[in-house]
Amino acid sequence: MNAQRAAQMAYASSESPHRTSRGVEYEVFSRITRRMHRALQEKPLDFSALVQALHENRELWTLLATDVADKDNKLPAQLRAQIFYLAEFTNHHTRQVLAQDATADVLVEINTAVMRGLRQQKVEQ
Secondary structure (H helix, E strand, O other), X not given: OOHHHHHHHHHOOOOOXXXXXXXXXXHHHHHHHHHHHHHHHOOOOOHHHHHHHHHHHHHHHHHHHHHHXXXXXXXXXXXXXXXXXXXXXXXXXXXHHHOOOOOOHHHHHHXXXXXXXXXXXXXXX
């Protein structure tokens, strides 16, 4: 099972069965990114909500890394390598955030950049 299908099964609502795989990816990134952003904006910081959002974000990136590591993945090799690197970075940086040695802001920025790319691809299709 690839990451897109797993994400669709885990996050897609039965009310919208006609979503494209890019649309599903965008929605998953959007939902998780909003959760991280909201937790970061709480004063004082809602660390419990942040931990949950970080966990979901790490699961998403782990699925993406698994998908792009598959030899049958059709994405260009350079893009696959970039996605895998971002998954590794996300995992490493998440550990730092959980140890309270870093902020999750860069994770929100990465996800937002991916969402922009997904939105642009959606428009071009």
